[in-house]
Amino acid sequence: MFTNLTKLDLKDKPSLAEAGSPKLCMKALPGEGAERSCAYDGARVVLMPITDAAHLVHGPIACAGNSWDNRGARSSGSQLYRRGLTTDLLENDVIYGGELKLKEAILEIAAKHQPKAIFVYATCVSALIGDDMSKICAEAEAELPIPVIPVNAPGFLGDKNIGNRIAGEVLFERVIGSGDVSAEKIPLSINLIGEYNIAGDLWGILPDLKNLGITLQTAITGDAKFDDLRSAHRACLNVLICSKSLTNLVRKMEIRYGIPFIEGSFYGIHDTSATLIAIAKALQDPDLLVRTQAYVQKRERETRAIIAHHKKRLENKQAILFTGGVKTWSMVSTLAELGINILAGGTQNSTPEDFQRMKELMDPTAQIIEDTSSAGFLKIIAEKKPDLIVAGGKTKYLAHKTRTPFLDINHGRKLPYAGYEGMVTFAESLTRTVFSPVWGYLRAEFPPVGG
Numbered sequence: 001m002f003t004n005l006t007k008l009d010l011k012d013k014p015s016l017a018e019a020g021s022p023k024l025c026m027k028a029l030p031g032e033g034a035e036r037s038c039a040y041d042g043a044r045v046v047l048m049p050i051t052d053a054a055h056l057v058h059g060p061i062a063c064a065g066n067s068w069d070n071r072g073a074r075s076s077g078s079q080l081y082r083r084g085l086t087t088d089l090l091e092n093d094v095i096y097g098g099e100l101k102l103k104e105a106i107l108e109i110a111a112k113h114q115p116k117a118i119f120v121y122a123t124c125v126s127a128l129i130g131d132d133m134s135k136i137c138a139e140a141e142a143e144l145p146i147p148v149i150p151v152n153a154p155g156f157l158g159d160k161n162i163g164n165r166i167a168g169e170v171l172f173e174r175v176i177g178s179g180d181v182s183a184e185k186i187p188l189s190i191n192l193i194g195e196y197n198i199a200g201d202l203w204g205i206l207p208d209l210k211n212l213g214i215t216l217q218t219a220i221t222g223d224a225k226f227d228d229l230r231s232a233h234r235a236c237l238n239v240l241i242c243s244k245s246l247t248n249l250v251r252k253m254e255i256r257y258g259i260p261f262i263e264g265s266f267y268g269i270h271d272t273s274a275t276l277i278a279i280a281k282a283l284q285d286p287d288l289l290v291r292t293q294a295y296v297q298k299r300e301r302e303t304r305a306i307i308a309h310h311k312k313r314l315e316n317k318q319a320i321l322f323t324g325g326v327k328t329w330s331m332v333s334t335l336a337e338l339g340i341n342i343l344a345g346g347t348q349n350s351t352p353e354d355f356q357r358m359k360e361l362m363d364p365t366a367q368i369i370e371d372t373s374s375a376g377f378l379k380i381i382a383e384k385k386p387d388l389i390v391a392g393g394k395t396k397y398l399a400h401k402t403r404t405p406f407l408d409i410n411h412g413r414k415l416p417y418a419g420y421e422g423m424v425t426f427a428e429s430l431t432r433t434v435f436s437p438v439w440g441y442l443r444a445e446f447p448p449v450g451g
Contacts, residue, residue, distance in 0.1 A: 038155030040123055042163020046246070047119050047151065047170070048081055049073040049196050049221040050229065054115035057086040058102050058133060059123025063155075072411045074200045075223050080113055089125055099131050106140040106148055116226035117147040117175075127154035149174045161245055168249035171220065171229065176253065179230030183257070186234050188283055189215040193250055193261070194241040197222025198411050204419035205266050208276065208299070212292055214283070220246065233257040237282050239264050239275070266418040267327060268334030269303055272296075303420045307338070310427035315339030317434060320384060322346045322369060322391040323409055331390065331409065332361040338427055342366050343384040374398060388434050403443045405433045 040063065048055050048071065057064045064086040075081065087105050089098045106118055118140075122133050134150045141148040153166040190209075195202055202222045209216055217235040218228040238250045238261035250261040262282050264275030273296035280292035317340050321331055335342060345362050346369025359368065369380060377395065381402045389399045392410030399406035407429055409417065417426040 037160040039153045039157035039159065039163035039166065040121060040155040042160035042165075042245075043151050043153035043167040043170075044121060044163075045071060045160070045196070046164050046167035046221060049075075050117075050119070050224050050226055051075040051081045052078040052115060053117045053119055053226050054080060054083070054085055054109045054113055056105060056109060056118055056120045057084075057123060058098065058120055058126045058131065059086065059089055060125055061086050061088045063123045063125075071196065072198050072413065073196050073222060074203070075197075076203075077223075077225065080115055083113075085109060087126075094125065094129050097129060097131060098126060099136050102126075102131065102133065102136050103140050106137070107143065110140075110144050110146060115146065117149060119149050119151055119170075121151045122154045124155045127152075127156070147174065147178070164245035165248050168246045172249055172252050172256075175226070175229050177230065177233040177257070179227060180234065182234065184234065185236050186215055186217060187236070188213055188285060188288065189217045189235045190237045190239050190279060190283075191217050191232050191235045191259075192219040192222070192241055193238050194246050195219045195222045196411075198416075199413050200416040201266070201418035201422065204416045204422040207421075208272075208295075208419060212276070212280070212288065212295060214279065214288070220249070233259070235259060237261070237279065239279060241265065265330040266422070267330040269300055269337055269420065269423055270333050271330050272419055272423070273300060299420045303423055306424050307427040310431045311338050313431055314427070314434065316341065317387040318343050318384070319388040319390055320344045320369075320380065320386045322372070322389075322395055327409060334423070334426065335390065336361075337423075338430065340388070340430070343386055344369055344380055346370075346372060378402065388430070403439060403446070405436065405439055407433045 044055070047053075064084045073081075085105070087093075087098055087101050089101070093101060102120070106120065109115065109118060120133060120137055122131075126133065133152065137148040137150040149170060151167065151170055153163045157163070157166075192202070192205070195205075197203070197219065202219055206216060218224050218232050220229065220232065233253065233256075236259070238253060238259050240246065240250050240261055240263045250259075253259045254261060260282060262278050264278055265271040266275060276292050276296055277289070280289040315338075319335060319340050319342055321335065321342050322345070323331060332342060332345065342362050344367040345359075367380070367384070369376070371377075371379070377398045378401070381389070381398070381404060386404060389395060389404050389406045390409055391399075391406070393408055393412035396406050396408060415425050415429060416422050417429075
């Protein structure tokens, strides 16, 4: 499966769309996984939120990582997806092969956990020693009443985005349309593509969809059930949330099932309203559009009234923004809604299109972060002296070292920031972070490193 993708995605020269983009916004080559995550991790990001499936990592135990809550994806039902299941390949397995161990693990998981399906992930080690994972999965599936699905995305294929795309291919070929043979569309229904319910983000969007009469067939794959994914082809519209990581999936669904797609974001008041209106327009229901336009105006007034006192305190604060995916550009407008100025912005694991969109939204005087090494970050923090750093967990310790208030907006967070309710939570979190008395105490008692 991954041979063609390798030829397609791993090219020596950047595309025209990448011209002028930071190095970490370009396609990575094999060996760069440590810098921006790997294909295996990207595949797990997409597939592991499927709650009632078992996820088996065929490789050394370290590749399974800290699986429980590793991504912070939440479930309203089964917790099976959170278990760290691995074949734990050892030195002898590298020498003699791990195929027998893999089949035994699949059969044991099926008997013990009774999942709706089992996804089996290749790793660098299992791929390099030549284990025929697809053959073993097919043999095990013949003995079981559930699908056993190989995910051939070993880390050496490239970066995280490539793994996302391979996971999209797996869903398209093996899951979507596999259970429900009916092609009848569900009225006013959508799929949210690339929404992983991090910290419960999806649950902040659902009430608004329900109030408007829009049915969520499934999210791909936040809080997803395997059988709902099988019926994803019955939705009327795909809404692509997470960057370009699953564009291959929505394009193939459009060709095979006739489902159009739009892009959108539910971070911030403006983007949430714009996405809801875009959904109503794409569903081509005049009454729904009228209802949606009135609804978003009402929700905007309510939300802005609630966060007004936060905006008053946060106005004219200075921030450094470093994130990836849809938040690359969506967080620019979200921070601007609270009156926060961005001194410098950067992105990792994003497409060149995301980067250009972020650049267009930022103030022309804002600096683009090119050097994302620890030394580079410490230098820009010392130069800009921001009031706040908004980024992912990898940047947290640099912020702490410089005694700079830090807010995690990536998968390590515990609070949902999507939708109108999420905007209120986000404003509260920013206020609590910036004005925490601990920062003044630390700066007084312990001068910042490099400050």
